[in-house]
Amino acid sequence: MARRVMIKGNEAIAMGAIEAGCRYYFGYPITPQTDIPEYLAAVLPKMGGTFLQAESEVAAINMLMGAAATGARAMTSSSSPGISLKQEGISYLAGSQIPGVIVNMSRSGPGLGGIHPSQGDYFQSTRGGGHGDYRTLVLAPSTAQENYDLTMLAFDLADKYRNPVMVLGDALIGQIKEPVELKAYRKKPKAKPWALTGAEGRHGQILKSLFLADGELTDHNWLLDKKYKSMEKEVRYETYRAEDAKMMLVAFGSVGRILRTSVDILRDKGKAVGLMRPITLFPFPTKAVRQTAEAAQVLLAMEMSTGQMVEDVRLAADCACPVDFYGRPPGSIPTPDELAKEAMKVWRKRGLK
The missing domain is CATH 3.40.50.920 (Rossmann fold)
Structure with missing residues (x-):
């Protein structure tokens, strides 16, 4: 049975991630999203999960890639300048077709800017942000309830398309406190035959974004482009x-x-x-x-x-x-x-x- 609680928007994201089966979180503190790692640091270890405060945002996104490559549901979160540092890793996730959820509770910029809410990360989020010809699915909540619901959806979409998904909020959406209905996650996890789980009893497989054979990278990019076009069925407004x-x-x-x-x-x-x-x-x-x-x-x-x-x-x-x-x-x-x-x-x- 669903229950209603009064919580912060950031806490709603953390709770939605746990409900969706996320057991691996890698991040680094930065205002205004630090409530997310603070909550997960207290809860995940008690559930047999892993919380790790990385030494940097660059390390955090690469740790997410390693965990997600094994088929686990993994997440990182940050705020604008921290997300900028993660862009190379997000590009590698997309190029290697490894799912993962990235939360950006954006703040003002450019540069250090300030901790005020901002929507200046729209281009960064919707145009890929890093190097190469790739896209991330981007979900934009406007309430704490949507923080909870869309975070669960983000994990489903990441697995469905084997692609990074970004939840793009801001300081207002993360810090606001309002009632949230905690709905149970009822979907059954699907098998991930692409995941790296060891080669015992089967042929080894590789997840990579490096393609050097003649024409190989061209074919890979067209494959990704076809996938991005197929995402149109996920439109929500x-x-x-x-x-x-x-x-x-x-x-x-x-x-x-x-x-x-x-x-x-x-x-x-x-x-x-x-x-x-x-x-x-x-x-x-x-x-x-x-x-x-x-x-x-x-x-x-x-x-x-x-x-x-x-x-x-x-x-x-x-x-x-x-x-x-x-x-x-x-x-x-x-x-x-x-x-x-x-x-x-x-x-x-x-x-x-």
Whole structure:
């Protein structure tokens, strides 16, 4: 039976990982995600699992790769500059087709920046981030409940596609405390015939990302590309008060959460405004955004950055309607009133009635 508890968003991620069968965690402390390793350090050893604070973020991602190569469910977490250090290892995971879950509770940048929430890691997360032609699945929660649910989903998707999956939150989503329904994980683990479990009684096998024979790497990259295209079936998004909307706001994560109240404010003023919140950032809900653009008179992308997701919104809209943008660099959290005010500016600019 499910039970409801009041917990932090970061703790919800840790609890979701344990429920999904994660027994190996490798990480390094950095604000604002340190609650995740703190929780797992206390709980995993009691369950027969392994918690290891690595000497660096680079070591942590490579430890994850080693554990996951044996078929175990393994996870690491960090925040923006720490995720930057993990990029080489994430590329190796993708190239070797080894699943793993990476959590980024992002903070402001560039450089050391600060510990405020930020959505400036969108490009890094959805474009691969490291070297080579690869992608990671990216899930963007907006509540502590989604932290729990999407972390469990992340492990399933990682195994399904033999690919790294990123859960992209931020300081707001990680530090907020709210009720979470702890649902039981009921899926049966599937066999992993590709895993490295020793060669006794069978032929040895290799997991690698180095392909030197003529044409071999070309074929491997086309194989990966086909896999990334097949991920389109995993698209997830949410709409709010969208049925008759003349203006659709498009936002993910914490800004998508705040905008629900902004939409209510604008609706109370008689403005037909709705919200689309992508939950999968890769694969991006391109078809859904295109359909929204065909139905609405204007789209307004809103982000806690100077503009990253807006590029995907414009590509998806494909000139079906104008796409405006409001960017709010990190440093503080935008209020519903502030975002509603900015949306009204676009409403008037576009001459909507």
